[in-house]
Amino acid sequence: MARVVVDSPLPQLDRLFDYAIPDELAAAAVPGVRVKVPLRSAGRMLDAFIVEVGEEDAADRPLSPLDEVVSPVEVLPASLHTLVRRVADRAAGSASDILRLVIPKRMVRAEKAWLAREDDTDADPVPAPALEAARGVLDAFPTLREKLAAGERVAVSAPPRTVAVDAAPGEAPRTVGAWAVLLASAAIETLAAGRSAVLVVPDHRDQAQLEAALADRVDGDFLVRDDARRSGPERYAAYLRVLSPRPCIVIGNRSAVYAPAHDVGLVALWDDSDPLLAEPLSPGVHARDAALVRQELEGCALLFAGHTRSTDVERLVGIGWVTEVRAARPARPRVVLSATTADDAPGRRVPSVAYAAAREALAHGPVLVQVARPGYAPSLVCAECRRPARCAHCGGPLRANRRGAVPVCGWCGLSAADWRCPHCRSDRVRMGSSGSERTADELGRAFPNTRVIVADGAHPVDQVDERPALVVATRGAEPVAVGGYRAVLLLDADRMLQADDLRTPEHCLRWWSNAAALAAPDAPVHLVAVAGPVARALATWSQPAYARGELAERAPLLMPPVARVARLEGPLAQVDAALIALRSDVPDLPDEAVLGPVAQQDDTGVVRALVRFDYPRGRLVAESLRASVIRAALRTRSRPKAAGGASRAPGNTLRVRLDIPDPEL
Structure with a gap:
């Protein structure tokens, strides 16, 4: 008898199935190999992996035989199945969903070449x-x-x-x-x-x-x-x-x-x-x-x-x-909190002290300028009332690819040559923000005869040499400079902090710290127009202390990661049934642990609820929510088709995700 895990997205199939091993497959049907098995309820063949092989039990139920051993290679070791099963149970998910990410699809030629290889057992791995x-x-x-x-x-x-x-x-x-x-x-x-x-x-x-x-x-x-x-x-x-x-x-x-x-x-x-x-x-x-x-x-x-x-x-x-x-001799970059002064022009993006630092550093090597967004002008606003400029066709944001260009919708791609503001009827727009390309354009005019390099998703750059250059990069796309950057300017920091996310300050500190770590020894790192705890954490290079402060602030509100948070999405009846079952399975769950359900704004009938729970209750909560997902899937599957034989709308069932980083409803 072989016990197999089938490759299926259906939650009700997330368990081991028993199959008989035909005599002609007895030698090849070993734990870990790929097989094909029949599924009676579906009337079709499924891909699967053998997990265990043992003696057939004495039950009077007949077992379907394995149909085929696809490959002799044991691609699912017992240790991997144990790990995947434990991780899936913790997340109230299916083991097959994780296995699909881990085990690549079989490639026959690559497999044959691997089986025919000769190992060099005498190679010294590390000199x-x-x-x-x-x-x-x-x-x-x-x-x-x-x-x-x-x-x-x-x-x-x-x-x-x-x-x-x-x-x-x-x-x-x-x-x-x-x-x-x-x-x-x-x-x-x-x-x-x-x-x-x-x-x-x-x-x-x-x-x-x-x-x-x-x-x-x-x-x-x-x-x-x-x-x-x-x-x-x-x-x-x-x-x-x-x-x-x-x-x-x-x-x-x-x-x-x-x-x-x-x-x-x-x-x-x-x-x-x-x-x-x-x-x-x-x-x-x-x-x-x-x-x-x-x-x-x-x-x-x-x-x-x-x-x-x-x-x-x-x-x-x-x-x-x-x-x-901790390191025996901890080091930290030289971070400067730069702010505009009375001598700076109103609305100046780069304060004079940061501008002077960049000009001095360019005499010795490259300078890194970090910005928030790629492109030229990621957003446009009405020149009169300053409201965001939206596409009249789909409501998407209007963008400019270059100065003086006709605005283009970022969603549908239609041009908006005849755009008018629906609020003040103005037909003029202005740039509401600066992307990497616009910043490079502006700095190129401010520093003539200086090489300018743009590094973002559309212009990937891994490394720059030690020659003077202005490197304008979006967060996370900063290339490494030979010898380090002679100065680092962190622009748009205030805009980065405006994102509506529980972990926005934490992410900002990470973006800025990773950029500051690319500076040469004693090179200045200018954080522009930001103050407060996250700026002080960067200036003093005390990121662990900042993380402790964040945990202390989230503890009274039971925000992650102080507590684990599960999100339930689906029809109201299914979400309510899952919450009722959860309170029955975890009777000591506090009343304030459940937030919602709240209807979504897309008028699909889907509601969302959050469950906050401490780590010791994690196993019981995961088991209860997983059981609710399976019950909802079985009910949806057994429901008759609509009139005329039309299929049910896909995805109209309960969905659960544990350990979400941001509990925003």
Whole structure:
């Protein structure tokens, strides 16, 4: 008998199914392989993975036989299924939804090439000089090496500077953040001990820095890149390498946290407060939470590193679940809080002191200018009443691609040559904000004969040389400069803080800190037109203390991460039924724990409710909400079709997501 997990988005199929093993498949039907199985209720074949193989029980129920063993490769190790099952249960989700993110689709040619390979068992993964250098980096943090070797959970603040690294043969030298060298050093020490390391970063820019930090220090066969930007055959070949019984270093984005590498000794997350590490697909598990579950199951070391400290990690530090390790000689950038003076013209975007610092720095090297948004003018307003200019066709915001251009709708793309304000009937617009391209245009006129580089989503730049240049970059897209920037200007800080989000100040501090860490030693970092606690935290480089203050403010309101928050969405009857069942399953849940239901503004009949609960109640809440999701799905499936045989509207059922970062209704 084989027990399988099927690949299906239906929540009622999120369990193990028993199938008989035909004699002709007995040798190939082993745990971990891909199979095809019949599903009687649906009358079709489903993809599945064998989880267990055992003797058929004595029950008088006949078992359907396996239809086919798709591949002999055991792509689902028992440890991966255990991890995925635990993570899914914690998030009230389906294991198959996570497996779909982790295990790539089968590529026959890549699989055949992998099965025909010959392993180089004599390769030395880490040369002695690289190991010695790695230990020197780790020794800058007292007790860090010992704690990682003991499999503890550790949080460190990365050094805010850049480091030049030797490139692989045939490649140009690279400059990377010191954080990349720190994580690479921890991975090298782990690999030298014969164990694997999994390094998880938010995006491809961070991944490229890690690869550069490891390029000439680790044998290439022991480095595995895992991200969705690679082709299907490349991803599948990389996954097969991870499955091999040899240690490796896995570098990837959020789903890499599940990588089933051999004998994992370290899982490290860089910048865990970056929203890119939160999985948008169901069940929406953050890589940080998956890493915590994995560390508890496997006993590997867990390292959180960043220039800032997320409130989630600081909460764990506060309760003693994670240990903070500080550098022996902590460093910090030279941050200046710049404000306009009486000598500055009204509405001046760059104060005179910051302008003077940029002009002086350009004599020695590049200057970084961080802005809030890409494009030329991300938004236009009426020149008379200052109200946002909206498209008459769809109501979308009007934008300008360049000065003097006809406004264009950012939603439908239609031009608005004959636009008139519906409030004051004016036909004139003005730019309400400045994007990266407009800022580059303005600074190019202010600093003639100076090279100007734009770095944003449409103009990706990974690195700039040491020659003088104005580098205008959106938050998160800042390239690394060889030798560091000679000055950093953080513009639009007040606009960034205006976003309506619980974690906006926390995100702003992260954006500014990451940009400030790219400055050369003693280079000025000017934060323009902002004061208050978040500005003081940047100026004093006391991000963990700021995170503690945020936790103290959220505690009376039971806001995350002080408490866990679940969001329920669906028809009113289903949401009400789920809340009634929740109060029955968790009888000591406080009355104030439930907020809503509240009807949405799109007139679809969907309502939303929030449930706030403490961490000890997490298992009971997740089990209750998951049971409600399954009941709602079964009722929706069994409901007869509408008149004329029309199908029901898709998605009209209960949806649940746990651990949402912002509880805004």
